[in-house]
Amino acid sequence: MKIYIKNMVCDRCKMAVTSELEKQKIDFQNVELGEVTLKEPANQEQMEAFRMEIERLGFELIDDKKAKIIERIKAEVIRTIRQPSVKIKSNFSTYLAEKIGRDYSSLSSLFSEVEGTTIEHYTIRQKIERVKELLMYNELSLKEIASQLRYSSVSHLSNQFRKVTGLTPSLFKKGRHKLRTPLDKI
Numbered sequence: 284m285k286i287y288i289k290n291m292v293c294d295r296c297k298m299a300v301t302s303e304l305e306k307q308k309i310d311f312q313n314v315e316l317g318e319v320t321l322k323e324p325a326n327q328e329q330m331e332a333f334r335m336e337i338e339r340l341g342f343e344l345i346d347d348k349k350a351k352i353i354e355r356i357k358a359e360v361i362r363t364i365r366q367p368s369v370k371i372k373s374n375f376s377t378y379l380a381e382k383i384g385r386d387y388s389s390l391s392s393l394f395s396e397v398e399g400t401t402i403e404h405y406t407i408r409q410k411i412e413r414v415k416e417l418l419m420y421n422e423l424s425l426k427e428i429a430s431q432l433r434y435s436s437v438s439h440l441s442n443q444f445r446k447v448t449g450l451t452p453s454l455f456k457k458g459r460h461k462l463r464t465p466l467d468k469i
Contacts, residue, residue: 364432
């Protein structure tokens with residue numbers, strides 16, 4: 284059985300949810316971004332206690348079918364951006380459709396309807412937040428960041444960064460701007 288959780292955007296989120304599952308003695312098999320696989324259904328009392336605790340932490344159980352699909356899309360976008368080891372053999376839309384198990388046009392329409400933005404714009408904003416993060420760490424060159432985030436060139440990354448933030452990556456890095464946006468607010 285799967286349960287879906289909104290606002291899980293990082294490994295710390297997975298750890299927090301795992302901890303709450305263990306506290307409530309809910310037997311689970313796997314915890315991924317936005318999704319928990321239970322070994323067997325939990326009783327209503329356990330689930331209600333779990334719901335209350337994760338809401339206190341800023342998460343939310345998702346019951347609506349559309350919301351579940353949206354969260355799966357968001358989780359997959361974040362996963363592919365944050366884990367450069369994820370291999371995408373085709374274009375991202377085909378990859379996403381295969382991962383979610385639905386045709387891309389229906390995913391795109393649903394996402395736009397519910398979120399008020401396209402999957403592409405959401406992906407771009409997520410990538411730019413990752414670029415900001417990597418620039419602040421000052422460990423990778425812009426060329427390495429572009430490669431890691433699957434940009435076709437440094438120029439493409441720079442143009443997109445400037446379009447979204449109003450700054451070049453160099454100006455952002457020099458100014459150490461605190462213009463980061465939490466991932467669950469994108």
